[in-house]
Amino acid sequence: MAEAGVPPVPGATYRLQFHKGFGFRDAAALAPYLARLGVSHVYASPYLAARPGSTHGYDIVDHGRLNPELGAETDFRAMVAAFRENGLGQVLDFVPNHMGVGGADNPWWLDVLEWGPDSAYAGWFDIDWQSDRRYLRGKVLIPFLGDQYGAVLQAGQLALRFDPEAGGFAIWAYGTHKLPICPLHYQRVLGDLHPDLERLGDTFSGLPHWRPRIAQHARELQSHLVGLARDREDVRDAVEAAVARLNGEPGKGETWRELDSLIQDQHWRAAHFRVAADDINYRRFFNINELAGLRMELPELFDRAHQLVFSLMQEGALDGLRIDHVDGLLDPKGYLLRLREQAPRPFYLVVEKILSRHEGLRDDWPVQGTTGYEFANLLLGLLVDPAGEPGFTRTYAEFTRRHQDFAHGVRDSKLRIMRSEMASELNTLAGEAAEVARQNPSTADFTHNILQQGLKEIVACFPVYRTYVDLLGAPTEDDRRDIDWAVAQARRNRADLDPSVFDFLHRLLTTDLVAQPRSGFSRHAVTRFAMRLQQYSGPVMAKGLEDTAFYRYNRFVALNEVGGHPDHFAVPIAAFHAANAERARRWPHAMLTTSTHDTKRGEDTRARLAVLSELPDEWARQVDHWSRILRARCGDVEGDAPPDRDDEYLFYQLLIGAWPMELTGIARLDPQAVGAFSERLQGAMVKSLREAKRHSTWATPNRAYEASTMSFVRAALDTAGGNAFFGQFLPFQKRVARLGVRNSLVQTVLKLTVPGMPDTYQGAELWDFNLVDPDNRRPVDYAVREHLLTEVTAALQADPGPTARAMMENWRDGRIKLAVTSALLAYRRAHPGLFANGSYEPLAAIGPKADHLCAFTRRHEGDALLVVAARFPAQHDANPTWEGTAIAWPSVADTGAGWVDLLSKKVVWRLAETFSPDALLSDLPVAVLVPNDAARS
Incomplete structure (x- = not known):
């Protein structure tokens, strides 16, 4: 537990994506593994009640319940207990900006549709009840139809139904979306053909006289209707007949007039989904019709929405919150202040906030920092060679035949x-x-x-x-x-x-x-x-x-990342150091991430692509050769057929960036494995085409263009017969993959050692060559990871130096990344003060390769850490020597003191004012030095 008034700061988190296929029991079973890996907290995706089938949990329908698809309350409690038994806390991804609507699962939203502006929840959603469209005055647009309203109505896909358990009537769109009928209109449904229903209908029509208890009295009348229909067959038959009378016959427009008249008088207007662009009158999350904005600035809504998470904090199940889409709130600062004031105890708090290049997180926000998008881009920029920019810009313009x-x-x-x-x-x-x-x-x-x-x-x-x-x-x-x-x-x-x-x-x-x-x-x-x-x-x-x-803009897609700046090619070492020093001073506990559920490419995909920045001329030649081969294979010598040159250029970057390790450097490709990768790649390409909105969109997909592009992808990855493309592609891919591993290890080590609190995205302790979601939410094979962690731990304890070298030589299986991750997480756990509060001091390098080195030291109360990382693996591969290049020892290093590398166990002595990286970086591209006595802890 944290000291009174001091928020608990995680040492390191591990992100888990909860969904129907991965629930509370699955997370509980992982607790021993995550503890052995070395994290302190599970960083959970939203697990409050969401729309059925949700794969992400951001479409919450009830803030006061756990998602039943993830397990029962007992399963959740068992998960919390398993975390505690293994020394793990929890940080929860919380969604205050919006809720999932549509379907039949959000009681607040259904009440709003039923009662309109008079609903007790009408003010909780950001709805414009006074729209300048007269036909929307007092109504909310429901843009969930797949065709024009009249066509859907006449097709019988808008049907009236009676709920025998609640006693209510509703229109159901496609049998999925529930659109309640206002009880004030029940008389029109119940009719006068049965005396009891006629009397009840008349009573419903008199509801306005019960103001301000209209809704409560309506529920009482509905309960009476439930009893009548349950206990008397004649009433039940009469209700069914009344519903059938209003429902017309598919294809016969005149039979739907009465139902259409009833629909027109409701507090909602059902419409084609494209109508939303012009007529939407509720605030959405971005442009997603199924996510309606909440007015979280209202105290009563705030209290209701946070009741469950605050109770979980009170009992110690939650140590922190990650606030999703904080910029969607009307008053982010006010919301965060209220969180701090009303939470039952101090807690760790970070916000999902994307910062522009010149922008800093607001000092007056009571948070520990952001969720780390800016760090992911900062770190990638360090790996990108600025000298490659002119070549990449030229190649992109020449290949695509246009300047952007x-x-x-x-x-x-x-x-x-x-x-x-x-x-x-x-x-x-x-x-x-x-x-x-x-x-x-x-x-x-x-x-x-x-x-x-x-x-x-x-x-x-x-x-x-x-x-x-x-x-x-x-x-x-x-x-x-x-x-x-x-x-x-x-x-x-x-x-x-x-x-x-x-x-x-x-x-x-x-x-x-x-x-x-x-x-x-x-x-x-x-x-x-x-x-x-x-x-x-x-x-x-x-x-x-x-x-x-x-x-x-596909000039270099490694830079096209959430929070990234594709027009800025690289990050100078000085800027990297300055950003880390600033974080240590202002936001020492901010989350650091390299992969998330939102990143468009996995962390190792980007690290591999960074290698290309060192090879601009060779990359240009390769792309030209690949295009000639594949265009000729498709009979498109002129290069005018789909995909266009820009989409084709994107495809080559995704292909080399995400090419699986199990298909790298092998004598014969496995057709099944290549086919599986082709399916993933096609999914990413379809999403890219629709997001670009040039040749296709989500609203109006261009099936012909998409089919031609997918045919191009399949042809490129066709393993049947001789494929000249593979002969050209595979040797270059193997080289880039081998060099990319060195970038990946640098990226991993820096994330785990610079100021901030590092997060590991699920599965990314091994290689992460994911593409854009939903690819990055695929199931993770934890059995493999658990086995490898046991194997790696034992081997490193028995013979650390040779083991590290062997793992680097056999880099395809990912053990080297797992070993580095677990070793540094263990050291972080043993030295929490150093990483939570330690200083950050850049170390100067001198010599011909000075800009190839990133070095710094961290200190806290006698504890110290020295990190040396090598940039630009392709250049180093061409010229492996570090001759004439040296790094200045920090003032903390006493003359004659010994330092040991946590990763390779090599010992370095301070015998002069500088030291050479030569021996230190001979096996791995990065070294993490600690004082000799500290290494034993």
């Missing part, structure tokens, strides 16, 4: 999102801005249209996901800087708009409109608009940048 500017592409992608998937939200915001403008004669002439155009351009130019203007005061300097930038760029891009509209919008977004008393504007309206605009800019950035531009 990434920043311009991001703006275009954001504008596209605002024209299509998120147009309705922008229209609503423009309406609110117009209402503010009309409050003052000096701005009353700004029309809805011109404000919408101005807002669209400003949001497209935002350099960050969002700003954080709140109810408490003026914007911070950071917020003002980013708003100033966005407005200035928007002015330049839309010189055709009256400049005064940007003056007004600038003062509106910064709340300067109400900075002085008697401004003529409503402070509430201005501040509310600024805060709602912030909620909009984040999703637009996410969909435009991560889910569109990242799939259109």
Whole structure:
């Protein structure tokens, strides 16, 4: 337990993805293995009640229950007990921004559909009940239909049903989505053909007289209907007949008129899913119709949503929370402060927050840090050779036959999102801005249209996901800087708009409109608009940048990662050190990650691709040869058939980056294994095509283009007969894979030694060559990992040096990564103060290969650690000597003191002011030195 008032900080976490195929019992069985691996906490994906069949848990339907698909309450308690018995705590991924809707599982949402604005939960969802679309006034759009409403109705796929257990009536779409009928209209269903149902229907029609107990009395009447239908066959038959009378005959439009009339009078409007782009009137998670935004700023909603997790904290089952999509909240800081204030005890708290290059996490947020996207990109950037950028840029332009500017592409992608998937939200915001403008004669002439155009351009130019203007005061300097930038760029891009509209919008977004008393504007309206605009800019950035531009700009896809910056090719050593030192000073307990459920490529896929940055010319030759072979094989000598050159270029990077280790360097390819990989690759390519939105989309897939592209992929990986492509591809792939292993080990060691709290994504203690989700959520073979950990531990204890060398020579099985991971996790556990609170001091290297070395030391109360890592394995492979290159000893290293490498057990003595990396890095590309006496602990 942590000291009173001090949040418990995990030493290291291990992410587990819970779903129907991996539940509480499975996690409990892993507890001994995870403890032996060396982590302190399980970092759990959401396991509160979610939509049935959820593979991720982010579509929560009830914050007060555990997900029954993961096991019973007893299974959960057994898992908690197993964790405790093995010294493991828990950090839970919590989702406050949105809930899963649709289906028939969310009681709050169903109540809203039943009672509309009068529902007790109507205010908990971010619904615009006063839409400027008259047909949506007092209604919520339900865009879940796969075809036009009339076609679905006449096909009999919108059918009225009676629930004999609840006594309610509802329309069921496709037998899946429950759309309740308001009890005020039950008389229209029950009719007058049975006297008891006629009397009951009349009583339902009188419900308005029971205000404010309308809903409660309706439940009483429904219970009465349940009893009647259960106990009397004539009533049961009459109810069935009443339902059948309203349900028409498929294909006969006139038979559905009465049901259509009933539907039109409900508090919901069922519509084709494409209608959402223009008419959606509830805030969503990004543009996902099935995830509805919550107003977590409401105290009563906050209390209800956190009741279960707070009780788990109180009993010691939870030590921390990871807050999903914190930028979706109206007031992130206010939410986090309330979390701290109302939680029953101190806890570890990190937020999923994507930071721009110039942006820092807010100092006044009461958190330990972010979930580590920025670190993953920082670390990858260190492995990328900056000298390769000109070659990669040239090759990409020549191969794709077009020149792309990434920043311009991001703006275009954001504008596209605002024209299509998120147009309705922008229209609503423009309406609110117009209402503010009309409050003052000096701005009353700004029309809805011109404000919408101005807002669209400003949001497209935002350099960050969002700003954080709140109810408490003026914007911070950071917020003002980013708003100033966005407005200035928007002015330049839309010189055709009256400049005064940007003056007004600038003062509106910064709340300067109400900075002085008697401004003529409503402070509430201005501040509310600024805060709602912030909620909009984040999703637009996410969909435009991560889910569109990242799939259109394929110059070097290792950089196209969540929180990444594809137009910035590499990270200098000095910048890497500066970022680590800053983290040690400001966020020493922030989460560090290299793979997550959201990363678009696995950590070792990216590390392998980084090797290509050292081989730009050879890469260009290889790609040209591969394309010639495969295009000729498909009969496309001109190279004009699908996939287009950009998609083809992406395919080659995914192919070499994710090529399985078991297919590397073998004499004969296993057709079954190649076929399995081909299926994975095709899945990733289809997702990439649809996210790019150039030739295909999720809403309107271009089946012909996709089929041609998949045919190209299958042809490339066809093992039947002679495939000239394999003859060209496999030798190069083997070389890149071997060098990529060295990058992977550097990446692993740095994550486990720099300031911060490291997380291991499920299965990534061995090689992680995953592609984008759902590929990265495939089942993990823990039996193999448990066996290898036992084997590796025993071998290292018996003969550490030769064992480490042997594992490096036989790198394909991943034991070397597992050994490094477990060794460093064990040392972290034995020296918690060093890693939680230790300083960070870069070490200078001198000589011809100085920039190939990344070295630093960490110190805390007499404890010390010295790390040396080698960059650029391809260059080192071509010139293995370190002659003339040396590293300065830190001041902590006493003259004559001995240091031992935790990984190879080599001993190094301080005999001069510097030491050579030559012998130290002869077997492994990284060394972790500790004082000789510390190595025994």
